[in-house]
Amino acid sequence: AQSVTQPDIHITVSEGASLELRCNYSYGATPYLFWYVQSPGQGLQLLLKYFSGDTLVQGIKGFEAEFKRSQSSFNLRKPSVHWSDAAEYFCAVGHGAGNMLTFGGGTRLMVKP
C-alpha cells in the first residue's frame, strides 16, 4: 500500500532563510507526487506536481521540489522564506494523474520575523 511520510511536524525558520520540507513516499509504481499548502482557514492550494521528466520541478510562490527515486523522496524547497509562507504543507502521492491522493501528515511552517 502507498504511504507518505513527512518527518517534520513543525519547522520554524527566520524570514529570508532557506527552507526544505522533507517528504518520503512508498509506492509500487511510478509515483505522481504533489505538494499542497493550506493556510489557516483556507482550502488546499497546489504548489507543484511531478509526473515524469525533469526531476526538479518549479511551482508557484517560488517553491521547487526535487524527485529522487533512489531515496523515495520529494523534498520541497524555497531559497528565501517570506512571512506569508507560514502555513501547513502537505505532500501527497496520487494513484494516477487525476486520481485520489494519499497525504502525508503535514508539516506546519512558522516564520520568525
Added chain:
Amino acid sequence: SAVISQKPSRDICQRGTSLTIQCQVDSQVTMMFWYRQQPGQSLTLIATANQGSEATYESGFVIDKFPISRPNLTFSTLTVSNMSPEDSSIYLCSVSGADTQYFGPGTRLTVL
C-alpha cells in the same frame, strides 16, 4: 482548473443530528472525492463518487454513516449522520482535473 464551492462553510451541530454538505463544481467532472481532516491531522479519503454509480468507501468509512449522492457531473453531497463530537472535522470535496486534484474550501463542522 476547476472552481469548487461548498456549503455550508461551517456549522455547529448537536450530537445525534445529521448534516448534509454540498459540493458544486463549475465544470463537468467524472470523479469527485470526499476527504476528512480531523483537528490537527492530515487529510483522509472518505469515498470516491462517480456519477451514475454507488460511491466507493475507504476502509473505516461506511455508507450508513456517510451517505453520498452524485446526481450529476457538477454536484455531490456528503451527509454526516448521527453525529458525535468525534465527527468534528473539516470536510473537503475535490475533483480530478487533467493532471491533478482541485479542492474546495472545506466545511468546518463542530459537533457539541
